[in-house]
Amino acid sequence: MDSKQILYHRIKRELRKKGFPLVSATGAGPFHDLENRLENMSKEGLSFKFQSPEIEEKTNPRKSMNDCQSIIVVGMPYYQKDDDNPPELWNPPVGRLSLSSRGEDYHIVMKRKMNEVMEMLNRDIPGLSYQCHVDTGPLIDRYLAYKAGLGNYGYNNQLINETLGSYIFLGYIMINQDFSQSDDHHKGEKFRPSCAGCEACIKACPTGALEEPYRLNPDKCLSGILQTKGMIPDKYRPLIEDRLYGCDECQKVCPYNQGLEIEIDSAFRKEPQNAVDLEKLLGYTNKEFKEALGHNASSWRGAGILKRNGLIILGNLKGSAALPLILPFLKDSREDLRVSAEWAREEIEKFKLLKE
Numbered sequence: 001m002d003s004k005q006i007l008y009h010r011i012k013r014e015l016r017k018k019g020f021p022l023v024s025a026t027g028a029g030p031f032h033d034l035e036n037r038l039e040n041m042s043k044e045g046l047s048f049k050f051q052s053p054e055i056e057e058k059t060n061p062r063k064s065m066n067d068c069q070s071i072i073v074v075g076m077p078y079y080q081k082d083d084d085n086p087p088e089l090w091n092p093p094v095g096r097l098s099l100s101s102r103g104e105d106y107h108i109v110m111k112r113k114m115n116e117v118m119e120m121l122n123r124d125i126p127g128l129s130y131q132c133h134v135d136t137g138p139l140i141d142r143y144l145a146y147k148a149g150l151g152n153y154g155y156n157n158q159l160i161n162e163t164l165g166s167y168i169f170l171g172y173i174m175i176n177q178d179f180s181q182s183d184d185h186h187k188g189e190k191f192r193p194s195c196a197g198c199e200a201c202i203k204a205c206p207t208g209a210l211e212e213p214y215r216l217n218p219d220k221c222l223s224g225i226l227q228t229k230g231m232i233p234d235k236y237r238p239l240i241e242d243r244l245y246g247c248d249e250c251q252k253v254c255p256y257n258q259g260l261e262i263e264i265d266s267a268f269r270k271e272p273q274n275a276v277d278l279e280k281l282l283g284y285t286n287k288e289f290k291e292a293l294g295h296n297a298s299s300w301r302g303a304g305i306l307k308r309n310g311l312i313i314l315g316n317l318k319g320s321a322a323l324p325l326i327l328p329f330l331k332d333s334r335e336d337l338r339v340s341a342e343w344a345r346e347e348i349e350k351f352k353l354l355k356e
């Protein structure tokens with residue numbers, strides 16, 4: 001083994017010790033095949049609002065790090081069993097968090113661990129330069145994971161690993177060392193999720209956001225809708241059910257996610273566990289919100305958006321005991337909160353009339 005291989009295996013070992021069972025390297029591009037895909041997605045209006053339209057930045061790692069020579073891609077599992085309590089039994093009412101937004105924010109957890117490993121190595125190895133990214137970096141995480149052999153795409157767009165399924169967060173380290181030949185990069189391509197004849201995710205999607213295999217319309221995806229500011233269109237409000245942030249439906253049904261017995265980082269099990277008390281949420285000042293939920297992935301868009309989602313959930317749960325929580329929002333200065341509160345009140349009142 002030459003010194004480069006020794007370094008690569010040391011990084012891999014240290015990352016595994018930190019809780020990344022999936023670690024593999026790929027080259028530094030540019031990724032011309034991805035360029036075409038992104039151009040087509042943009043033409044068809046399938047790019048998400050928050051995404052930068054800059055295609056070169058996403059496909060050429062050297063635009064963001066000019067001495068990047070390869071990319072180490074990591075995966076961290078996050079599946080935990082849901083305690084499937086039916087919402088009507090919840091008192092006070094709560095909003096459900098998807099499995100990807102439980103406990104401490106994965107961006108913080110993963111970046112902290114990746115940086116700890118790299119800082120330790122940097123003390124021993126002069127001239128090492130690197131960038132650690134999770135979700136918010138310049139490149140396309142799933143594409144890198146596929147290139148590095150961590151898994152393959154399912155019809156639901158998820159990057160699926162043969163043994164860990166798709167409940168895995170992805171991250172990467174851009175580095176000024178060429179580790180691109182240090183792994184068998186084709187092992188992911190060899191694994192093909194047996195999607196043909198399955199389509200369970202497409203059928204399970206509540207909104208039809210999976211319009212066809214591998215085609216996700218982000219404007220229809222509840223995960224996107226729940227984090228987009230402004231009014232939630234009427235037709236999606238009932239489909240939100242009790243979801244406060246994120247959606248698991250297209251992963252829950254996937255055969256690759258059944259019977260998972262996976263060790264996950266304890267940070268993802270911290271409070272709030274699987275749900276947020278709506279009574280508390282709707283009463284929070286911004287400061288209280290930060291203290292209670294600031295460490296959670298659902299909080300990045302601020303308190304207002306989660307309060308709006310919470311009001312919609314109260315309309316869906318239809319319990320008249322929730323009316324006192326809703327009424328103060330009928331006069332809120334924010335239009336999305338006023339309209340959501342009005343809608344929730346109408347839903348509860350219609351239901352009350354039906355019962356009488």
Ligand code: B12
Nearest residue numbers: 048098135140141142143157158159169170223224246247
């Ligand atoms: C914007 C975004 C969203 C948008 C969707 C945007 C979109 N059009 O896809 C919204 C808000 C809707 C969203 C939702 C979710 N997201 Co998101 N999201 C992102 C983000 C920030 C960018 C994605 C992006 O640019 N997509 C554009 C397309 C080109 O890339 P892609 O969808 O990631 O991957 C495709 C390409 O690689 C493509 N591809 C490239 N070449 C080829 C060639 C062939 C032949 C084929 C078939 C495909 C293919 O295949 C993939 C699927 O089409 C990434 C993080 C990142 N920076 O990459 C996270 C990320 C994709 N999200 C993630 C997660 C966990 C979710 C949710 C599960 C969260 C939740 N529980 O609610 C849902 C799942 C929805 C779904 N079914 O995909 C994880 C996925 C992990 C995994 N195992 O796949 C990521 C990687 C974040 C992370 N670092 O862990 N997300």
Ligand code: SF4
Nearest residue numbers: 205221222247249250
């Ligand atoms: S996350 Fe939910 S809404 Fe989005 S594609 Fe999957 S099932 Fe559909």
Ligand code: SF4
Nearest residue numbers: 154195198199201254
């Ligand atoms: S649910 Fe079926 S079609 Fe969808 S990703 Fe999983 S195996 Fe593929």
